[in-house]
Amino acid sequence: MSKPIVAVVGRPNVGKSTLFNVLAGRKISIVKDTPGVTRDRIYADVTWLDKQFTMVDTGGIEPESKDLILSSMREQAEIAIATADVILFVTDVQQGVIDADYKVADMLRRSGKPIVLAVNKVDSFKKYEADIYEFYNLGIGDPYGISAASQLGLGDLLDEVVKHFPAGSAEEEEDERPRIAIIGKPNVGKSSLINKLCGSQRSIVSNIAGTTRDAIDTVVKFNGQEYVFIDTAGIRRKNKIKEDLERYSIIRAVSAVERANIVILMIDATEGVTEQDAKIAGIAHERGKGVIIAVNKWDAVVKNDKTIYEYTKKIRDTLAYMPYAELIFISAMTGQRITKLYELIDMVIQNHSLRVATGVLNEIMAEAVALKQPPSDKGRRLKLYYITQVAVKPPTFVIFVNDKELTHFSYTRYIENKIREAFGFRGTPLKFIIRERKDKG
Incomplete structure (x- = not known):
């Protein structure tokens, strides 16, 4: 059963990080860490009463100019709309409602996703009561006055957040088909792989646009068995500072991994295994998913008799915390070893649900x-x-x-x-x- 995803959106300096850290129950970065997994504080698991969810912090940039702030806010909103079940919109009572808040509120409202409005920095409800009411003007429902720093009002806020979780997604529970998320850095060939996995069979049953998120689920039939592939390619980024793109692909990976049983981590053979790969793999490892590492573009590598051993060693060293992961060298372009990939998927699925007396x-x-x-x-x-x-x-x-x-x-x-x-x-x-x-x- 996948955990709901709550995305936090808000302007710079409204106290998003403070709220994030308080809810995640840790001061800064991650305390209990898998050896070898470094990770930015982009997502954290939160438990409130009997509900668990994954909280995602959408925006890290603090641009100089007003226009840039607005465009970065738009991007945060896009990411939140694309990946979240519930959006937590954080504003600042001391600055009041400003133009950027209205514009983002419009975008969020049009998405049809549930939005919970947090008005932060309310260190006294008496003093700020009238100012909190001003936030009704955003037209996204009741504002919840909170103080992340003093931990005031968080209970009511979380009660409201968990109210909007999808009811125990019964269809997902009954759907026994293996769900495979294909994750990896941008441009490693995730979409080409999906096309190849379908194309060789030409029997895509259907393309279901993800109901709550825009990851496209592709159903493929192979040897009589149906597989659901979750693609994280999603929105194409237009401009993009490198950090942003990284953050973005990590957020997308979190939401895809959450819904899968098995994860295929794609690595670009021409680039070798990178730190970004290790971050993305760490998500699957921490979530306890079965893992296959597919080294793509293998046809483009100049090889001698030692290449495959050297490559394997490098990957095993970088991803030392997951020695159990299966490794396969493929080419999504030429279709090299694609049928072998299905055999691996079947084996990993079996092992993932194996019981021992x-x-x-x-x-x-x-x-x-x-x-x-x-x-x-x-x-x-x-x-x-x-x-x-x-x-x-x-x-x-x-x-x-x-x-x-x-x-x-x-x-x-x-x-x-x-x-x-x-x-x-x-x-x-x-x-x-x-x-x-x-x-x-």
Whole structure:
């Protein structure tokens, strides 16, 4: 089930970042990070009561002139309209309603997406009551007075935001077809790949324009099986400063990955693997999706007998946090290895929802412990009592131990490798939850 996406839109200096950090529950950048994944604070997972959602910060630029502010606001609004389920429009009570706010409000209103209006910097409701009312003039419903800095009024604001979430998208739940997001930097050939995947079959069942977002879902039938491909090409950027484009493609990737089971990360063979690729791959890894790395334009690389090994090593080193990802060298132009890609997709889908019997898991764990003693600290040794699988997509395991503090990351990795040796689980991350159970005497 994909999490709803809430996009934050607003002029420079209205306090978007403060609000973002407060809601994300972390001061700045990301605290708990996957080794090897660096990431800008563009998106964060937020839980409010029993609802979870992904919050996306649409705009980072603070241009000099008024016209530039307006055009950058328009772009933020476009991104929000394209990717979000709910738009959170942030304004500033101390500056009042200004022209740019009206123009953006018009755009947002025409989108038909739910909009929640936050009026920030209200450090006293008494003092600013009349000023908050002024924001009714924007014509997008009730303004919610908040102070991100003092954390006032956030509860009411979030209650309003979660009200607009799509009801437990039943169709998505019932739709058993594999959903594959194709992600990667701009111009790596995502659209060509989709065309090739369809074209060789010429039996596109339908092109459904994404209902809430404009990612186009393409349904392809191959060997009797239907696949839904989610393309993130979307809006073409016109001008574009590099940072903007990067931010934009990351936001698009977040919204596509959220809706997929399997992710194909496309890398341009002529450029090699880049930091931007690592950022985009990190999204899929953190979201626990099955991953296939497709190195495109392989036909354009001058090769010798070592090229493929050198390339593979470079990718594995840069994306060291996802050694499970499957790797394939393709050409979307010539169609090289495209049918092989379908075989990989099928395999990864199977592994992503594979269940292992508890008895077998415990045998593997007992054997692993016998081969390599668990770590100890100040005379106290880690004991592993029991392991069981509690979920799929991704496969998730709970290990019961005597002391959580003693469970070192590297020992969990060791157990993971033993499980992979037995069952493969190629292409899918595995998740481990460590629970403490008191010593039985």
